[in-house]
Amino acid sequence: MMIRIEDFADRQNVRNIHLVSFSDETEANLVDALRADGSVEISLVATVEDDIVGHVMCSRMQAPFRALGLAPIAVLPEFRNQGIAAQLIRAAIDMAKSKGWEGIFLLGDPAYYQRFGFSVTDAVNFQSPYAGPYLMVLSIKGDVLPVQSGVIEYAPAFDQLG
Numbered sequence: 001m002m003i004r005i006e007d008f009a010d011r012q013n014v015r016n017i018h019l020v021s022f023s024d025e026t027e028a029n030l031v032d033a034l035r036a037d038g039s040v041e042i043s044l045v046a047t048v049e050d051d052i053v054g055h056v057m058c059s060r061m062q063a064p065f066r067a068l069g070l071a072p073i074a075v076l077p078e079f080r081n082q083g084i085a086a087q088l089i090r091a092a093i094d095m096a097k098s099k100g101w102e103g104i105f106l107l108g109d110p111a112y113y114q115r116f117g118f119s120v121t122d123a124v125n126f127q128s129p130y131a132g133p134y135l136m137v138l139s140i141k142g143d144v145l146p147v148q149s150g151v152i153e154y155a156p157a158f159d160q161l162g
């Protein structure tokens with residue numbers, strides 16, 4: 001398994017990962033809408049023998065510090081529970097760090113994402129329509145976020161989500 005930056009030619013395969021992984025087209029369409037927005041900062045694919053088996057995207061968002069939103073992430077069903085998503089997430093975090101980003105927000109199950117350092121507690125003082133038990137944030141520049149409260153806004157493409 002390898003992780004690499006997505007190429008233009010990967011786009012249809014990436015869309016397919018999300019169509020197969022989620023119950024409807026929402027996430028696949030989100031990926032396309034984020035590209036159309038010009039909001040994409042990181043888009044990585046996991047490959048096995050040159051086939052794309054997983055994908056993660058991070059987009060620029062409004063926050064009181066330099067923040068990305070991690071979404072979506074998916075791995076093809078037959079390749080799950082082998083740590084592929086974990087490697088995609090760690091690679092995205094490393095790339096965000098190397099590009100000077102200060103934090104990453106995401107929405108997801110804390111039981112999974114806490115292992116990477118994402119914290120619900122650190123996200124509680126950020127106002128967002130997504131605020132609640134699934135909103136998490138990871139400080140990537142230092143141990144503590146540069147600013148610990150404020151309003152956050154995901155890229156415009158997220159507005160289409162119901």
Ligand SMILES: CC(C)(COP(=O)(O)OP(=O)(O)OC[C@H]1O[C@@H](n2cnc3c(N)ncnc32)[C@H](O)[C@@H]1OP(=O)(O)O)[C@@H](O)C(=O)NCCC(=O)NCCS
Binds near residue numbers: 087
């Ligand atoms: C979530 C997902 C990306 C994980 O991919 P993966 O490559 O199997 O992940 P890893 O192998 O790194 O980790 C597997 C762990 O994730 C857990 N897990 C799988 N799906 C999960 C989910 N939706 N929420 C929380 N935990 C989940 C597994 O139980 C396993 O836990 P364990 O390590 O404690 O045993 C994959 O299951 C997927 O594509 N699901 C459908 C799309 C989706 O729900 N994306 C996430 C939206 S937040």
